Amino acid sequence: MTAMTMAKALNEGLRHALDADPKVLLLGEDIGKLGGVFRITDGLQKDFGEDRVIDAPLGESGIVGTAVGLAMRGYRPVCEIQFDGFVYPAFDQIVSQVAKLRARSSGSFTMGLVIRIPFGGGIGAIEHHSESPEAYFAHTSGLRVVSPSTPDDAYWMIQEAIRHDDPIIFCEPKCRYWEKGEVDVTASTHGLFDAVVRRLGEDVTIVTYGPSVHTALRAAQAAAGEGISLEVIDARSLAPLDFPVMMRSLEKTGRLIVVHEAGHNVSISSEIVAQLTESCFYSLRAPALRVTGFNTPYPPSRVEKEYLPSVDRILDAVDRVMGFES
Amino acid sequence: MLEEQLVQLLSPEGERVTHAQYPTTLNTDEIIALYRDMVIVRRLCNESTSLQRQGQLALWAPLQGQEAAQIGAGRALQTRDFSFPSYREHGVAWCRGISPAEILRLFRQVSHGGWDPQKYRHSVPTIVIGNQALNAVGYAMGVQRDGADEATMVFFGDGATSQGDVNEAFVWAAAFNAPVVFFVQNNQWAISEPTVRQSRIPLYRRAEGFGFPGIRVDGNDVLAVYEVASAALQLAREGGGPTLIEAYTYRMGAHTTSDDPTRYRFDADVEAWKHRDPIERVKAYLVRTQHITAAALTAINEEADVLAMELREAVLAMDGPDPLSIFDHVYADQHPLIDAGRQEMIDLGLGGVR
Numbered sequence: 314m315t316a317m318t319m320a321k322a323l324n325e326g327l328r329h330a331l332d333a334d335p336k337v338l339l340l341g342e343d344i345g346k347l348g349g350v351f352r353i354t355d356g357l358q359k360d361f362g363e364d365r366v367i368d369a370p371l372g373e374s375g376i377v378g379t380a381v382g383l384a385m386r387g388y389r390p391v392c393e394i395q396f397d398g399f400v401y402p403a404f405d406q407i408v409s410q411v412a413k414l415r416a417r418s419s420g421s422f423t424m425g426l427v428i429r430i431p432f433g434g435g436i437g438a439i440e441h442h443s444e445s446p447e448a449y450f451a452h453t454s455g456l457r458v459v460s461p462s463t464p465d466d467a468y469w470m471i472q473e474a475i476r477h478d479d480p481i482i483f484c485e486p487k488c489r490y491w492e493k494g495e496v497d498v499t500a501s502t503h504g505l506f507d508a509v510v511r512r513l514g515e516d517v518t519i520v521t522y523g524p525s526v527h528t529a530l531r532a533a534q535a536a537a538g539e540g541i542s543l544e545v546i547d548a549r550s551l552a553p554l555d556f557p558v559m560m561r562s563l564e565k566t567g568r569l570i571v572v573h574e575a576g577h578n579v580s581i582s583s584e585i586v587a588q589l590t591e592s593c594f595y596s597l598r599a600p601a602l603r604v605t606g607f608n609t610p611y612p613p614s615r616v617e618k619e620y621l622p623s624v625d626r627i628l629d630a631v632d633r634v635m636g637f638e639s
Numbered sequence: 640m641l642e643e644q645l646v647q648l649l650s651p652e653g654e655r656v657t658h659a660q661y662p663t664t665l666n667t668d669e670i671i672a673l674y675r676d677m678v679i680v681r682r683l684c685n686e687s688t689s690l691q692r693q694g695q696l697a698l699w700a701p702l703q704g705q706e707a708a709q710i711g712a713g714r715a716l717q718t719r720d721f722s723f724p725s726y727r728e729h730g731v732a733w734c735r736g737i738s739p740a741e742i743l744r745l746f747r748q749v750s751h752g753g754w755d756p757q758k759y760r761h762s763v764p765t766i767v768i769g770n771q772a773l774n775a776v777g778y779a780m781g782v783q784r785d786g787a788d789e790a791t792m793v794f795f796g797d798g799a800t801s802q803g804d805v806n807e808a809f810v811w812a813a814a815f816n817a818p819v820v821f822f823v824q825n826n827q828w829a830i831s832e833p834t835v836r837q838s839r840i841p842l843y844r845r846a847e848g849f850g851f852p853g854i855r856v857d858g859n860d861v862l863a864v865y866e867v868a869s870a871a872l873q874l875a876r877e878g879g880g881p882t883l884i885e886a887y888t889y890r891m892g893a894h895t896t897s898d899d900p901t902r903y904r905f906d907a908d909v910e911a912w913k914h915r916d917p918i919e920r921v922k923a924y925l926v927r928t929q930h931i932t933a934a935a936l937t938a939i940n941e942e943a944d945v946l947a948m949e950l951r952e953a954v955l956a957m958d959g960p961d962p963l964s965i966f967d968h969v970y971a972d973q974h975p976l977i978d979a980g981r982q983e984m985i986d987l988g989l990g991g992v993r
Contacts, residue, residue, distance in 0.1 A: 370807075370810050370811060370814050372803075372807045372810065374807055375773055375810065375811050377773075378770065378777060378804060378807065379774075379776050379777030381774045382773065385774065385777070386782065386785075387781070406770060409767045409770055410765075414763075415968050415969070416968045419755070420968040420971075421757045421758075422757070422763075454969055478971035478972060553974055553975045553976055556975075
């Protein structure tokens with residue numbers, strides 16, 4: 314095990330992928346000499362050349378649209394979208410081509426490409442730099458969406474995503490880029506679409522992902538001080554969602570809270586609550602609650618602390634589900 | 640004068656015209672072969688319109704008037720090249736060896752694609768206007784990285800030149816000197832909107848601003864289109880980078896069978912373009928120069944009729960797809976929603992071809 318930040322773990326994972334397969338290419342704005350605005354690709358162009366680590370012209374549809382053609386040719390492109398709020402010019406290519414070309418060609422074309430998106434808030438940024446667009450992509454058949462929450466997961470998940478033959482939207486929690494964790498650099502294969510129980514508990518199941526996993530774990534620690542035991546599940550894969558892991562937990566606790574930064578209206582949590590209500594109806598001891606961002610455009614960052622799910626708001630929800638009398 | 644801007648090797652009256660930059664390389668047999676291609680794809684197009692009118696196709700996008708543009712470009716492509724169509728390039732598909740019945744699978748709506756794009760090196764149709772231009776540039780960037788002696792050609796219409804994706808494709812192709820040929824069929828109409836709504840300057844001149852050559856060719860002159868397209872493809876294969884070809888032509892029919900062009904354009908314009916017909920001018924040339932006999936002309940027409948009848952029979956026999964097939968190619972790998980959906984459809988008894 315080696316201690317490193319998530320940013321470094323992603324960098325090492327990308328380096329490994331470039332080393333392992335000559336068909337892997339990186340495309341994005343400022344990813345070459347600069348190493349990307351978050352330095353995720355730092356040093357990679359120097360070592361793998363300008364033909365494999367490609368500084369793209371400034372156009373997101375162009376980045377994804379050319380990646381589609383490269384994938385048709387048998388390459389494994391990894392696109393970097395500079396910030397979440399800049400992915401929308403590529404939305405057409407992602408939904409109309411990336412997601413559908415395999416089906417349209419009856420499996421002749423493989424869309425083995427990855428679109429990396431630094432997402433979420435909490436870094437004091439200006440508008441369009443703190444959004445959580447994952448539900449748009451999770452909704453679209455043909456795509457898969459994943460999000461690591463730790464440096465260790467970031468390291469193997471990016472490699473696994475690049476190896477996978479389906480297109481993968483890779484949502485990186487940018488507020489966690491600089492947090493250090495232990496990384497097992499010898500392992501690079503786990504189940505990319507498997508949820509993981511981050512903390513075992515008995516009373517309430519918290520399902521979350523990406524930047525909110527850390528917040529949920531802090532809430533669990535605080536709740537433990539009050540004698541309430543929270544089980545924290547890191548969904549990791551948002552499309553598909555790993556419901557069996559969530560069901561096993563909910564059948565034990567009977568109480569569900571889903572936490573994410575995106576507003577709850579027609580969101581990942583909408584789907585989690587709907588599916589678990591359908592499959593675990595008789596296990597539920599309280600209505601499922603959601604702790605999320607508010608249903609507004611992402612606010613000026615001076616008030617993002619009030620907008621984002623917090624330990625206090627999670628604990629409030631815990632009190633409500635624990636206090637529910639049927 | 641329009642003709643002054645155009646590369647032309649055969650006048651509308653069927654007179655050979657010389658051009659300093661583009662000498663004719665085709666012999667008589669090859670010209671007759673191009674003529675045959677054009678007659679066949681027009682006949683198949685007319686049969687497809689009839690099939691749609693008889694309720695056998697969901698929709699048809701006729702190519703009438705654009706035969707020279709499509710056959711000239713389609714025959715300029717080498718087998719090893721890769722091409723990206725929009726949705727009206729039935730003539731190019733024919734040149735790539737795709738059977739007429741496979742072309743109609745989309746319009747019969749038994750498929751969104753219709754053929755194996757890797758087998759024919761011709762991508763599946765793209766209906767979202769302009770997306771394929773970027774995909775083609777990306778493909779060409781792959782060719783470039785492979786060091787392969789191949790070119791990529793992408794087809795779109797005059798309307799598509801207003802799309803962001805087409806303009807981004809021009810930027811990317813220039814930035815990376817990609818081995819790609821942009822082939823815009825300017826058929827004067829984007830459904831009901833004339834080309835002047837899309838551009839204040841001739842479309843081929845857009846290329847200059849992006850930093851690569853643009854050429855306007857008489858899109859109703861199959862000899863000129865063939866030579867211009869062949870030269871641009873060879874330039875791309877040799878590392879010379881992208882070219883924009885504007886094939887100046889006219890959509891003689893409707894945008895699709897759902898369209899009514901009498902609402903937005905004058906009969907007189909259509910009549911004027913009839914005198915520029917791409918097939919008649921080759922026929923006039925071949926007949927006047929006695930390069931073809933009346934019997935040979937009749938034989939080509941009869942061959943086209945036979946192919947049309949075979950197409951009709953193939954379409955009428957085209958069943959399916961099995962509703963369960965919608966789950967087959969969404970993902971490369973196992974997916975729980977796909978598994979659940981397939982099982983639900985089976986349980987509901989909705990599977991199987993009726």
